[in-house]
Amino acid sequence: MEIGLDQILKEPHASLLRGKRLGLVTNSSSFDNRYKSSVLCLHDHYDLRVLYAPEHGLDGSAQAGKMIPESRDPHTQIPIRSLYQGEHTRLDPSLFADIDLLVFDMQDVGLRFYTYTATLEQLMHGGVPLLVLDRPNPLGGIVVEGPILDAEHASFVGLAGLAVRYGLTIGELALFLNGERAIGCDLQVVPLQGWRRTQRWEDLKRPWIMTSPAIAHCSAIELYAGFCLLEGTNLSEGRGTSAPFELFGAPFIDAYQLSLEVGKLNLAGVRFTPITFVPSTGKFQGQACHGLYAHVIDSGHFRPFSTALSVLSLLWDLYPEHLSFNASFTRLAGFSEQAIARANLSATLERIEEEARTFEYIKRSYERYA
Known part of the structure; x- marks a missing residue:
């Protein structure tokens, strides 16, 4: 080529x-x-x-x-x-x-x-x-x-x-x-x-x-396609580590509980394992963050954007008093966080699939x- x-x-x-x-x-x-x-x-x-x-x-x-x-x-x-x-x-x-x-x-x-x-x-x-x-x-x-x-x-x-x-x-x-x-x-x-x-x-x-600087590995690109949305939240998207967008977390998360709950979602083409990391820069610099590491096992079926929305919706359910969104989420996603509240998530996922087909x-x- x-x-x-x-x-x-x-x-x-x-x-x-x-x-x-x-x-x-x-x-x-x-x-x-x-x-x-x-x-x-x-x-x-x-x-x-x-x-x-x-x-x-x-x-x-x-x-x-x-x-x-x-x-x-x-x-x-x-x-x-x-x-x-x-x-x-x-x-x-x-x-x-x-x-x-x-x-x-x-x-x-x-x-x-x-x-x-x-x-x-x-x-x-x-x-x-x-x-x-x-x-x-x-x-x-x-x-x-x-x-x-x-x-x-x-x-x-x-x-x-x-x-x-x-x-x-x-x-x-x-x-x-x-x-x-x-x-x-x-x-x-x-x-x-x-x-x-x-x-x-x-x-x-x-x-x-x-x-x-944050796309050091080719493997990060596919995950960046969805977990870039975390930049619109108070979760660490992994900046300040060697694997931005491949892992995420926050001090308030129970990594093992989250791993079990995300597993129940049966998300196609990806698996998550618990992890603790300490960002050297960015959100929670110098603090221990607990969260998940994403492993893409089937790129043909993995849909990172929909996956990230589903994970964020679950996190909002689990940590409603801790998880917060900022204006960047709307700029990145094209809609507000209310679209991924539990009651709205299914309709949002259907709409974005329809728009993807249009594009x-x-x-x-x-x-x-x-």
Whole structure:
């Protein structure tokens, strides 16, 4: 399989880059098949003028929500401009005044929560031609899950019109955004060669290079698809441990009781074991948290978003005086916590399944791979 970056020296793609002042949106997770970074790939062969860094910075080390100052790449001395402006919805056009073509090469995770998707949409409004170097969706291109976010709940961690797990590559997503939103971006995509929609990351036999500080392991992505919702609660989602989103807990939880009760839910494709952990940062820093570690045993049947809702609903029943929700839950989920109260959970799960089917139909016209 070849990703878009592997093909930039071949025609017809090379002619798109040759003779132009280039800007590159990337970070430290972007390498080609020879383990050469996207920065060096373009710098060594084309006129690369500016590097643009999304959330977490060019080196991918900054924590979520941290603003990144402008700097220079220590290896090439090319200036680095930060695209991460928090919740701002428009980028200053002057950021792109000295380039002719913007190249976007970012490894995405295929989930609405990830802010690289919002950055992509912002760039499409920037008034500069955009070339997206396609990369595989680590979760494959078949399964869609979660509700379609409405405009009322749209934010930088959630683009309106997207399901949570949208089943498109980053190149297909760009085509979807340009088409569904009628943006009118001068957009081209260097497609993947040899990728099939049924392929997940583990099928590709490629190493995973962390795309952000909390997604260090490929195994975390599938669980992040649901347990990112815990960021909208007072539960630790595992930040400050070696396995964010793979484990969760709080000081007030009885891990063994919770393990027994979750087991009774018969959740498809996943098992949970009790665990105690002490986060080094984030919620409950330095405190012992008791909770569960998730083990995906059947990805074909596991539905992380619905699973996380069911677990949260159970926790609300077990710890009504301890569990609390904040505004981030609504932004991430697209609905308030009342939708997962015991009396409402079944209807909510049915609704999100219906919306997932709707999105699955919509996205088909933007699919470029079988």
